[in-house]
Structures are given as structure tokens and as C-alpha cells.
Amino acid sequence: MNKKEFYNVAVAGATGVVGQEMIEILAERGFPVDTLYAFASERSAGTSLSFAGRDILVEKLEDADFSNIDIVLGATSAALSRAYMPKAMKAGCIIVDNSSAFRMEEAVPLIVPEVNGHLISSHKGLIANPNCSTAQLVVALKPLHDAARLKRVMVTTFQSVSGTGKEAIEELLDQTKAILSFQEVKTRVYPQQIAFNCIVNWDCDPVSGDTEEEVKIIEETKKILGDPALKVSATTVRVPVFRSHGESVSIETESKLSINEARALLSDAPGITVFDDPSRKIYPTPLDTVGQDNVYVGRVREDRSTENGLHLWVVADNLRKGAALNAIQIAELLIA
């Protein structure tokens, strides 16, 4: 994009959990913002947000005038992204979209800067940000793939409710309070009780039984690693945790990697903190990674049930690396 000293940046979906995190991270990282535009639904329009000490009026996305905007950070649903992002592109904006709407389109680069940031120049006005579970997974896989070539990846997720949004955070809180005070538990966002329970996303394909989230992890991982032949499987579970996702990952590689080789490769890779020392009981929990930028990897173990197998426990803040931070890292590549 045209090099400038400062850019007009819009956040679409500015009042959601990811949108709010984007605005915080823009300020925190000193992104060269000239004017910040905050777009949201009619319900939030007219309220105001704080950005780097300034008050920003929230405007209705439906009425957005994109003509003066350089970069749009999309933190809306896939349906809203499909509705408004083409309009923004037509107005000349470059879009970094966090929704699933365009991720698998061939012409759209799907970027995690540490993994495939070099694709930034191939964009045609829109860059997609991956699913939260995929983003943290590929950061951890990349150095191992480069060194020993991955053949198979299996992941079971422990996903926090903030991945679903603000209402899911409230639901976990409300249900927990209801249980502790012996009141009736109500469900609104999730079809099953999430407090003190583990549930599965309910958007299942009725034939394969795979959830949309599982399909996203499988397809996006292959696209980001640039390896359509890679074998990936996923089981996604929502747990009663507010923030940060855990992933139990098992990999099989072409060439053998010892535990220590894998730890060394991970330590040297960008965006990763190796937090792994069984002798001192060190491994990452979701709570450890809240507000952190890096993907934390621990419990690197040999998987003796196969040749060249390793287990990893991969934890990251789903609102940061899994969403807002990655989007802003993409925007930083755009203006670099």
C-alpha cells in the first residue's frame, strides 16, 4: 500500500471482544494511526470508546463511509464481513478480516506473520486472519515442519468462552453464579450448560459429524503451512475458562526429532515461549498466557505410540495471537 506517515484505520465490530482488543493493541504497539474509526451495530452506535487518550464515537457499520480509510480491521461475523468488506475494498481500503468469510478463497492470503508473512505482497485488497485455534497451532508447528517435515497433526482443543464473544463470557459468569447460589441455570448462547462442564460446538455437519471449527482448523492449517497434503485432524471442545485456549497436539514427522531438539527449535522460533521443564513442574496453563503475545509451548514429550511422534501442549491468548494481535501484526507487515 501507499507509504504514509500515519494511516486512517477503521475497526469494524469495534465493541466486540476482538474489536476492543484490536483498539487496545493498536495503541499499545504505537501503530501509526491518524484517525481511528470505530464501526459497530446500531445497538452500539452513538456510544464512545477510548483510544490512546482520545474519545472515539462509535458509528453504525451500515452507514460507514470508507472513502477516507486506509486499513479496515474486520472483527465482525462472517455474514457482516461478506456484506461490508467488498464495499470497503471498492472504496480502496485494504482489509484485514478476522472472520471466516474469505479465508479459504484461493486469491486471499491467510496470514500468520511468523509462518507465512512473505505472502503479504500477494494480497488483492483483503488479507484473512485465521481462526483462533489455528493461529496458535501453526506458530508452534512451523519450526518443527521446517526442520523435520510434518506428516500428520492431531489436535484436541480446550477453548475458552471468549472465543465465542462477550455474551458467552457473561453466560459462563451468570451460570457459575447461579450454580453457587442454587438458582436455575439458564442457557442462551450455548445450547448446553458451560459452567463446570465441557461442551462441543454444535454446528456439526450432520454427515461427517465434524464441527465447523474442526474443519477450519484442518483446512486453514494446511493453507497457512502451504502443504495441502498434510494430514490434520481436530476435535474442538469448549471448557469453562474465560480466556486463552489450550491445545493437546500430537505430531508425526518424516525425520526424528528428540524432545530437546524440538524444544531448541521452538525456542529459536519467533512468537514462541517454551515453558517446559517437568523437573520443575513448569508448563503453561491458559491463565499463564492471558494478555501475553507469544504462543506458549510446554509438555514436549515423545509419543511412543508411533515412529517420530511428539506431543505438545500449546497455549495462547485467543483474543491476542488468536485474533486481534495477529490482525495488527498483519497490518504492520502491510505498512512495513
Next chain:
Amino acid sequence: MNKKEFYNVAVAGATGVVGQEMIEILAERGFPVDTLYAFASERSAGTSLSFAGRDILVEKLEDADFSNIDIVLGATSAALSRAYMPKAMKAGCIIVDNSSAFRMEEAVPLIVPEVNGHLISSHKGLIANPNCSTAQLVVALKPLHDAARLKRVMVTTFQSVSGTGKEAIEELLDQTKAILSFQEVKTRVYPQQIAFNCIVNWDCDPVSGDTEEEVKIIEETKKILGDPALKVSATTVRVPVFRSHGESVSIETESKLSINEARALLSDAPGITVFDDPSRKIYPTPLDTVGQDNVYVGRVREDRSTENGLHLWVVADNLRKGAALNAIQIAELLIA
């Protein structure tokens, strides 16, 4: 054992979560109990318990006189089992021990009745009850192993705190209350906060990094299925759930099983409820299985990352099939 109309039964560790569940299940299933003896630590001795409408005095395990007892149900720690079970055996009791103390001894049958109940006659005075995570896993694996021969089993657990005991249940409750009222969170039982977090058992082997729980699942599964060559891997995670364990299980079989064939085999097998219909959003959550005897299996899906691969989501009440119920089912085999 010698056939009688009624048996004198002792529960060692009678005031713990598993011991209490054993006493309830003995009454519920009408086990032919003559006198019930309740043994526990000094702290609980002198209190009383209710069993089938009778008041039972809790006696000190240290002072237990086993001479008049036919069957001892062990619900103590491995250390206490090692200390007292040999004494009980010497007194002529038959022991069903829920601890890990004797499970892997060659002369000790490790029994899940639906899987290897025929081994009951091989006992030499002591039968071991498996680890909670293993028990529910092998019930689900057995019909698939018989039909298509398992080559590899990978499991990631979502374990509830009741598997750790009464104090862990209190810890989850206390920490949750503290967080909701903005108080300081204290840890006593687990080294990390369990409320709104996912943690890993910290009893790690400093070299392999495997936890004791993971090693138990691997070794006990092979022993119970009678297949030392079976490849098993495990990752165990503790989640903020009070009761019932979930397991994300991936298997590879010698011969191909379709989703529907696997569902049919599971439906026909003893001790299993198939709760699986993606078109109607049906699958089991931990909450669904609390107080249930059966192992619930759902989310039977093809694992397209390997040949002949299937995913299963296996959920059961860890205090019932995972512990107390299985022990009493073993005792029922003993007196059959």
C-alpha cells in the same frame, strides 16, 4: 470365594468420595451385605455413616480386625493399600482395590467386568480396579477391538476434580467463589489455580515428561485389553468440572470400520450408551453422565488423517464406572 447368602463387607477409605459412592452403590444394587464395616483415617473414626437405613460407625483403619470380613473394597491411597491390604488378605479377605498399588503386578487381575470379567477366577485374593480414565476408555474400546483389532489408541482427557478427592472439589468451589467476589485465590490441593483454568497433573517423570496418570492409562489399557503390543498414548488434563471425565479418543484399526458400523458395535456392547446424532446435536457432556452407570460415547467420526481412523468422545461418571461402580461390579462377579 465360598458361596454365602450374605457377606461381611468392609469399605476401606469409607469417608472419601469413592468410599461414600461405594456404600451408596452397595445399597442401590442390593449387594447381599450382612455386616458393613467402614474403615477410615483417625480423623474420621468415631463418626457415623448411613447404609441402607442403618447407622454404621466409622472405625480406624489402623486398628481394623479383618478376621470376620469376606470382602474388602479398597478406596484408600496406594500407600495405605500397600500397608493394609496384605494384612486383610492374610486374614482371608478378598480385596477389590481401587488404588494403583497392585494394578500392574502380574499375579493381580485388573478387571473391568464388561471387558475382561472372565479373569475373575484367576485372582489370588486381590483384584485391582483400574484408574478412572482407563475404565471408561476400555469399555468403549473393547467392542471395536474385537471387531476390527486396534493398532493405536490416542487419548486426551478432560478430567473432573472429584477424581482427586473431596479436597479438590472444595478447592474448585472455594476458588470459584473467591474469583466471583474479587478475593485472593488460594491453592492447596493443586499447584495451579483450577477454577476457570486447565491444569496438568504435576507428578511428571522429569525425563519423559509423562505424568503418572498418563503412564497408568497407557499400561492399564494394554493389560485390560490383554494386548501388550497395542500402541497407546495419553495426555491428561484437569478441567474445572466437578464430576465426570471426558475423553477425546482417536483410534486406528487393522480393518476399516465405518461410523455406522462403529456406532452399531458400541450400541450392542454392555455398559455403553451411544449418545450420538450430529443432525440433532446430540453428544454427551460430563454433566449428562453424572450419576449414570454407563459409559457414554458420542461424536463417532472418521479421522481422515490416517487409514482406518476414528474419533470418539467418551464420557463417564468417574466416581461410578471410573471407581466405585466398577469395584462393586467386580465384587458381584466374585459372588456370582
